Amino acid sequence: MERTLTCRCILLLSCMQLLKAHNDFFTSIGQMTDLLYTEKDLVTSLKDYIRAEESKLERVKWWADKLDSLSAVATQDPEGFLGHPVNAFKLMKRLNTEWADLESLVLSDTTDGFISNLTIQRQNFPSDDDQTGAAKALMRLQDTYQLDTDTISTGQLAGLSSVTPTHLTLTVDDCYDLGKVAYSEADYYHTELWMAQALKQLDQGETSSTVDAVAILDYLSYSVYQQGRLRRALDFTKQLLELDPTHQRANGNLKYFEYQLSKQTKVEGSEDEEQQKQRKESQGRHDDYLPERNKYEKLCRNEGIRMTPRRQSRLFCRYYDNGRHPRFVIGPVKQEDEWDRPHIVRYHDVVSEKEMEKVKELAKPRVSVRLFSPAHPKEI
Amino acid sequence: MERTLTCRCILLLSCMQLLKAHNDFFTSIGQMTDLLYTEKDLVTSLKDYIRAEESKLERVKWWADKLDSLSAVATQDPEGFLGHPVNAFKLMKRLNTEWADLESLVLSDTTDGFISNLTIQRQNFPSDDDQTGAAKALMRLQDTYQLDTDTISTGQLAGLSSVTPTHLTLTVDDCYDLGKVAYSEADYYHTELWMAQALKQLDQGETSSTVDAVAILDYLSYSVYQQGRLRRALDFTKQLLELDPTHQRANGNLKYFEYQLSKQTKVEGSEDEEQQKQRKESQGRHDDYLPERNKYEKLCRNEGIRMTPRRQSRLFCRYYDNGRHPRFVIGPVKQEDEWDRPHIVRYHDVVSEKEMEKVKELAKPRVSVRLFSPAHPKEI
Numbered sequence: 090m091e092r093t094l095t096c097r098c099i100l101l102l103s104c105m106q107l108l109k110a111h112n113d114f115f116t117s118i119g120q121m122t123d124l125l126y127t128e129k130d131l132v133t134s135l136k137d138y139i140r141a142e143e144s145k146l147e148r149v150k151w152w153a154d155k156l157d158s159l160s161a162v163a164t165q166d167p168e169g170f171l172g173h174p175v176n177a178f179k180l181m182k183r184l185n186t187e188w189a190d191l192e193s194l195v196l197s198d199t200t201d202g203f204i205s206n207l208t209i210q211r212q213n214f215p216s217d218d219d220q221t222g223a224a225k226a227l228m229r230l231q232d233t234y235q236l237d238t239d240t241i242s243t244g245q246l247a248g249l250s251s252v253t254p255t256h257l258t259l260t261v262d263d264c265y266d267l268g269k270v271a272y273s274e275a276d277y278y279h280t281e282l283w284m285a286q287a288l289k290q291l292d293q294g295e296t297s298s299t300v301d302a303v304a305i306l307d308y309l310s311y312s313v314y315q316q317g318r319l320r321r322a323l324d325f326t327k328q329l330l331e332l333d334p335t336h337q338r339a340n341g342n343l344k345y346f347e348y349q350l351s352k353q354t355k356v357e358g359s360e361d362e363e364q365q366k367q368r369k370e371s372q373g374r375h376d377d378y379l380p381e382r383n384k385y386e387k388l389c390r391n392e393g394i395r396m397t398p399r400r401q402s403r404l405f406c407r408y409y410d411n412g413r414h415p416r417f418v419i420g421p422v423k424q425e426d427e428w429d430r431p432h433i434v435r436y437h438d439v440v441s442e443k444e445m446e447k448v449k450e451l452a453k454p455r456v457s458v459r460l461f462s463p464a465h466p467k468e469i
Numbered sequence: 470m471e472r473t474l475t476c477r478c479i480l481l482l483s484c485m486q487l488l489k490a491h492n493d494f495f496t497s498i499g500q501m502t503d504l505l506y507t508e509k510d511l512v513t514s515l516k517d518y519i520r521a522e523e524s525k526l527e528r529v530k531w532w533a534d535k536l537d538s539l540s541a542v543a544t545q546d547p548e549g550f551l552g553h554p555v556n557a558f559k560l561m562k563r564l565n566t567e568w569a570d571l572e573s574l575v576l577s578d579t580t581d582g583f584i585s586n587l588t589i590q591r592q593n594f595p596s597d598d599d600q601t602g603a604a605k606a607l608m609r610l611q612d613t614y615q616l617d618t619d620t621i622s623t624g625q626l627a628g629l630s631s632v633t634p635t636h637l638t639l640t641v642d643d644c645y646d647l648g649k650v651a652y653s654e655a656d657y658y659h660t661e662l663w664m665a666q667a668l669k670q671l672d673q674g675e676t677s678s679t680v681d682a683v684a685i686l687d688y689l690s691y692s693v694y695q696q697g698r699l700r701r702a703l704d705f706t707k708q709l710l711e712l713d714p715t716h717q718r719a720n721g722n723l724k725y726f727e728y729q730l731s732k733q734t735k736v737e738g739s740e741d742e743e744q745q746k747q748r749k750e751s752q753g754r755h756d757d758y759l760p761e762r763n764k765y766e767k768l769c770r771n772e773g774i775r776m777t778p779r780r781q782s783r784l785f786c787r788y789y790d791n792g793r794h795p796r797f798v799i800g801p802v803k804q805e806d807e808w809d810r811p812h813i814v815r816y817h818d819v820v821s822e823k824e825m826e827k828v829k830e831l832a833k834p835r836v837s838v839r840l841f842s843p844a845h846p847k848e849i
Contacts, residue, residue, distance in 0.1 A: 121557065122547040124564060129540040131568070135533045138575065142526055146519065153515045160509040162635045167502040173636045174610055175624045177501065181603040182646065184504060184594045188511070192587055195518065195580050207572055214564045223561040230554055244555045255542040256553045263562065 119453040127210050131203075138203040145199055152191055156183075224270040228279050233386045238264070238286035261290045261297040268308055280312035303333045310342065319350050400429055409436075499833035507590050511583075518583035525579055532571055536563075604650040608659050613766045618644070618666035641670045641677040648688055660692035683713045690722065699730050780809055789816075 163170040171177050215223075231241055240246065242264060244256035259267070268283035288305045291297065310325035323346040329339045404426035410417040423437035440448070543550040551557050595603075611621055620626065622644060624636035639647070644667035651659035668685045671677065690705035703726040709719045784806035790797040803817035820828070 132536045156512045178603040181595045181600045185600040215561045220561045220565040223558040
């Protein structure tokens, strides 16, 4: 349990640190918590709108049903119907007064309360940058923990699923959006991964009202082409043209890829094996390799230096009073060795739950986490 | 059957002639028939709007339900929930993109088609004058055929109920509107009748969203006061104050009526019987007495000069060829004596149903019935 939590802590930090935000607003989990409550209030407001609209629609339907059956009878024998002076008077009144009342009812605005609530709250909403930041954070987690897209998309993150009460899954749209964020950063490695995931979920029967296979295949073929895999790019383009034979760019690309491929085949025939191997290795993950990052990611994956049983046996727990410090003489704190060289210790039960809540509350408005991005990797 | 139809014909004519219309538009039953079909089209258009609005509301509800259950779970343990990076990403995306999409959906206009249809059709709708005209026509029919308000309100007009496929009934609102039309014409006799009918229907359990007993009693007390029945006016005012003790005008009237009544009691003590009888007779129907109208109304009610059996026995039926007119030699027409002095005959089967339809069709755009109103009673 202890280890799972440590793991989770790191995940959280990685996640939060990577959320670029305007004025660093969404850098703390506390502020994101506030957004959850804002969202809850908006749902209440939305339900008020739904109730108002339903009752309005109920009244309109009552009128429509009444008029519908009346019209059906009246038009069977219009002259006979209008021969009755009460019917004639009621027709005059309906047309002159009641249809106007109905018009006012139909035009009455039930959206007002909800829309003004939303407009006010939206001032505190995350921006496009925040959303892009969150997308990039997800992709960095993916690299760090070497997770495949399926694992992330179904939310089955090891060490998290057991402690997080509910996790959401990514829809086709979400995967497509992640792919587009990567694409806009010219990160064709992640573009391919997420577009492929989107396509897979579509093939598995998931539906989307905004994304179709044609759009996904378009991104896919371009991103694998950019990674130098011409034959794969050609395959995706052919798949796309099967779905939409008139797709202009795909038709253009088809010819281009075929031409490039025929040229490449000639070159491959003449180059030696060493060259081919080198060329293939240069493909793959986005080109931002840094030795520090490699170490850090390995550490996160628990692939760092392992403790030997011999060294492990020299790690102990003890009560600690900080050299008979007056505050700890009566109530010393629990100290546990975590590591030997360098010496790392963990203290247990130093502050109470209540004190922690207070610290978080005081910290919330002041939190400003420094950003970690490929541009300044040493700032972590 | 023949007589019922004659009766109906007169009713119809009376009704139609009395519909004052802008440009004499609604003077013909043919044009009113067109309005019935217009109304039927509008109902279809209204139902399209209802369907569109229902499907929009369905989508909003789906979203609200989804967010509602999500919020409920997320706010149980916000930090745990946001600790999952997929949850954090989805929150960012929801707030930055999806709520805006929902807003567009909520603000999308489903009323457009129906409202523009209504706006176009309304150019041909009857006006306030037409509605007032129809109301006055009803009240004139009431006088002519000496019908009580209950008979009209339930639509049980003798000789009509059997031939009119469907007749509507007057609601509390309709009766109240009729009363108000009479009131605006300073016709306190009909004001009283129709306000009393409205009150009766309210007492019988009918409900109205726009009219209440207080408003009706206000009109009632004033209209009987105007007809000189002070004691009755006082009764209505007291009834009103029982329902609304703070009603300002009623409180003022109460004092005024009581003062007037005490004064009148003194006068009555001193005036002779003849004067009292005269004063009472001057009350009642609106003061537009005309000998011609009296005769015409009696005739309508079949209270005119009656045929004696002796004279009746001299009325015959025969075939008539208009003095061997070439058109009628082979097919003479059926002629029936209706009256002796002056000699009135009725011809049967002169034109076919099809020919009559054609005549009506040709006449429709040209019909302009001269108005019959108390101002020019001789124009009929």
